[in-house]
Structures are given as structure tokens and as C-alpha cells.
Amino acid sequence: MKFAIQVNEGPYQHQSADTAYQFTKAVLEKGHEVFRVFFYHDGVNNGTRLGIPPQDDRNITKQWTALAEEYDLDLVVCVAAAQRRGLLDENEARRAGKDADNIADKFRISGLGQLIEAGIQADRLVVFGD
Amino acid sequence: MLHIVNKSPFERNSLETCLSLAMDNSTILLIEDAVYAAMQGGKFSDKMASAAEQCSVYVLAPDLQARGMPDEKIISGIKTVDYSGFVDLVADNKNVQSWL
Amino acid sequence: MTDEAMMDDEMDGEEGVIKKFLYVNRKAPYGTIYALESLEVVLIATAFDQDVSLVFIDDGVYQLIKGQNTEGIGVKNFSPTYRALEMYDVEKLYVSKDSMAERGLTEDDLIVPVEVLDNDQMKTLMEEQDVILSF
Numbered sequence: 001m002k003f004a005i006q007v008n009e010g011p012y013q014h015q016s017a018d019t020a021y022q023f024t025k026a027v028l029e030k031g032h033e034v035f036r037v038f039f040y041h042d043g044v045n046n047g048t049r050l051g052i053p054p055q056d057d058r059n060i061t062k063q064w065t066a067l068a069e070e071y072d073l074d075l076v077v078c079v080a081a082a083q084r085r086g087l088l089d090e091n092e093a094r095r096a097g098k099d100a101d102n103i104a105d106k107f108r109i110s111g112l113g114q115l116i117e118a119g120i121q122a123d124r125l126v127v128f129g130d
Numbered sequence: 131m132l133h134i135v136n137k138s139p140f141e142r143n144s145l146e147t148c149l150s151l152a153m154d155n156s157t158i159l160l161i162e163d164a165v166y167a168a169m170q171g172g173k174f175s176d177k178m179a180s181a182a183e184q185c186s187v188y189v190l191a192p193d194l195q196a197r198g199m200p201d202e203k204i205i206s207g208i209k210t211v212d213y214s215g216f217v218d219l220v221a222d223n224k225n226v227q228s229w230l
Numbered sequence: 231m232t233d234e235a236m237m238d239d240e241m242d243g244e245e246g247v248i249k250k251f252l253y254v255n256r257k258a259p260y261g262t263i264y265a266l267e268s269l270e271v272v273l274i275a276t277a278f279d280q281d282v283s284l285v286f287i288d289d290g291v292y293q294l295i296k297g298q299n300t301e302g303i304g305v306k307n308f309s310p311t312y313r314a315l316e317m318y319d320v321e322k323l324y325v326s327k328d329s330m331a332e333r334g335l336t337e338d339d340l341i342v343p344v345e346v347l348d349n350d351q352m353k354t355l356m357e358e359q360d361v362i363l364s365f
Contacts, residue, residue: 001221006363008230008264015162016136022192026213032221041267080270112274119361120249120278124220126134127228127364131357147256147288150328153353227254227362 003027004122005037006115008129010045011060012053017046020128021063028071036074036118037064039107041129044082047075049104061104068106075107076114132223136162136230139174144229149177154184159211159219161190168208169199182207190216249360250281255290257365259309260300265293266308268365273311276318283322283355284315286344291329294340312342326352 005027007020020037027034039046046060053059068075077087083096089109093101103109119125133152137144145160145167152158158181160168167174168189181187182205191210194201201210211219220226253272259265275282286294293309300307315323323344330336330346337344347355356362 003220008365019136019162022213023216026217030214030217032217040271041263081267112271113277115271115363116251116275116278116280119251119363120247120280124226125361125363126220126226127230127362129228129230129364143288144256150349151287151352151356153357156357225357225359225362227356228364230256230364 001124002033002035002122004035004118004125006118006125006127006129007037007039007043007046008041008127010042011051013042014130016128016130017043017060018058021060021067023126023128024073025067028067028073034071034073035122036076036114038115038118039075039077040081040112040115042081042085043129044077044085044087047077047082047087047104047107048102050102065104065106073106077103077107077109078115079109079111082109131156132219132226133158134226134228135160135164135167136228138163139167140172145174148227148229149181152181152185155186157186157188157219157223159188159190159216160208161193161216165189165193165197165199168194168204170203170205175205179205179207188215188219248279248281250283250358251275252356252359252362253282253284254356254362254364255284255286255293256288258289258292259298260303260305264365265290268363269308269311271363271365272315272320273318276320282320283324283359284320285324285326285347285352285355287326287329287352289329291325291333291335291340294323294325294342294344295335296339296341298341309341315342324352324355 009016011017088101089103090101135145139145187208188211257264298309324347325344327346327348
């Protein structure tokens, strides 16, 4: 079965960021397909590569990147939500005249249409948030 | 239909709204802070016990364990699932509503 | 998986199928960004020609209140956008009768025409959806 996941909260602030990861991992381990993980609201902050969590804590962004590498996941960060919150890839940074980008490996920035498409294409869409 | 609730009923009304809008025979899964609603002896326990008669009510075991909530104090009729069971609940229901 | 669920899945897989999308709004405006960013999703979604409904439950009904004036808080007033939804063929706006009553509100307090649903009607509406996006 094809799943889509929406993540609405940022890392560390709210457990839903972890729950979304644990759920997605379980979906993949059971042999289902994940059409897309879509990060919205403060959820876009899961995609920054500049976070430095304490060494004895999990690194949520790296967990996602590793999962994406293993299963070829599509991790999409909403562009409108990301621009508001200062999450940029190289293109966005250049276009907006910013001096840096901060998106993590395997994440990509795209439009809200990707969420709707995920809702259309996937058999189930599960929202995690506050 | 699967209803997912992640708020403590002592803090927010998500669970109460969910119970008022869940059809009989639907499935309810308590995760994150909503797991407190699965415990005996609280102000919402009677309500949850009767909800468990109308609907299938599940609680996410890793969230219970994280919060030190013992299995033996779970309201009778409420079943525990792990993440794998969570995935099955989503797959087995035609649609999902997260009561954020 | 049940047979019923399997059949629904096969139907969903067909090309050009129109799914029922429900946007569930349960949060007040301005206190958090959810109401605004939910509306942004709805506007983008209009390009996809899906069967869209919006419901307003609990504090979500406050999103539709007339007379919002945000000058004093330095935040954009996005409530006029609800009136524009009609132009994008988003016409199915539902509010919870209980949520309105609990807050002492009537339809006259709202900025757009809505259909007021009791709990049984709301249950039926939710049950028949394919995709439920909650904010």
C-alpha cells in the first residue's frame, strides 16, 4: 500500500516530529511504499542541516536523511512555509539574495501542490502535528 | 475510519470532540499525550470505557512506556499496539483523521 | 485489509479519479499560524480539481467571524480570503452546530455563508472522505 505522511511540527519541540519518523520507518519496514513525506508549518525545520543536538540525543534530521538514503524517500519541504522560516536550498538562497542555504541532504523544497498530489496518489495520508 | 488523537484530555478538547464525532464501530488510536486517556481511575476513564464498547480503541504502547504508564492500569477494552500495529490500523481503515 | 478497503484502494488508483478532500479546521486564527497556512493549502488545492470541503469545528469557527481587525497586532487579516473561496469553486463550507452553540455564535456572526451540521451530519461527511487534512 502507498502511504503519504505530513509533518506539521519542528524537531525537538513536539513529539509529533519523532512520531512521524517512527511511523514512516515502520511503514517502510513492513514493505509498504511511502509516496512522499511532506513537511509543513514548523515541520519544515526538520530539514535544516545546521541543527546541533546534544551528542547523546537523536538527530532527527539525520534520521530522515538516513531513511531517505535507504528507501529512496521523497522528503519535500513546503516552499512557502520554508521561506517564512528561513529554510533555504541553494536555488532559493540565490534567488532571494541570501548568503547561505541550510537544507539537509535528501530534502528538497517544492510547492504545496506536492502535498495535494500526495493526497491524490497515495492510498492513505497521515498527518502528524500539534 | 481511524481517528488518531495525540492530546491529553486534561489539557485539550481533541479527544472529547473526536468521541462526539466518531461513528460507532470506528477505530480510535491514542498516541503521544493522549495515552493518559487510556488509564484507569481518572476523570475521563468512564467515558473511555464506554467509548471502548462502541468503538475499537487502541493506545500506542511505546508512548505509554515512555510516560511510565503501566499496562495493568489500562482501561479494560482498550488494546495496545506498537508502531507496526499503528501502520496496520491505518492500512485497514479507509480513511484517517488526526485530531490535532 | 478488509475487502471494502481493498476495493476503495483499487478505485483510487484509477487515472483522473476525483478524490474527496476534507480540510478540518479546529484552531482559532492569529494565536497560531495553522488557520492561515491551512487556507494557503486550500487555495493551492483548487488547481487540482478535487472534491473539496472545509469544516470548522471547535475554535476553528472563530476563523470565520465577521469584523476581524488586525491593525493593532501587526498581523495580516486573512479573513477576507474566506469570501474569495467561492471564486475558486470552493463552496462547501461546513460549521459544527455544537461548536457554534458552545461559543454563543450564530450564522449571522460569520463572514461567509456556511452550512451548519449537527454531529450526525458531521460524522457522515467525515466518513465519506478520501483524504482528511487536519490543521
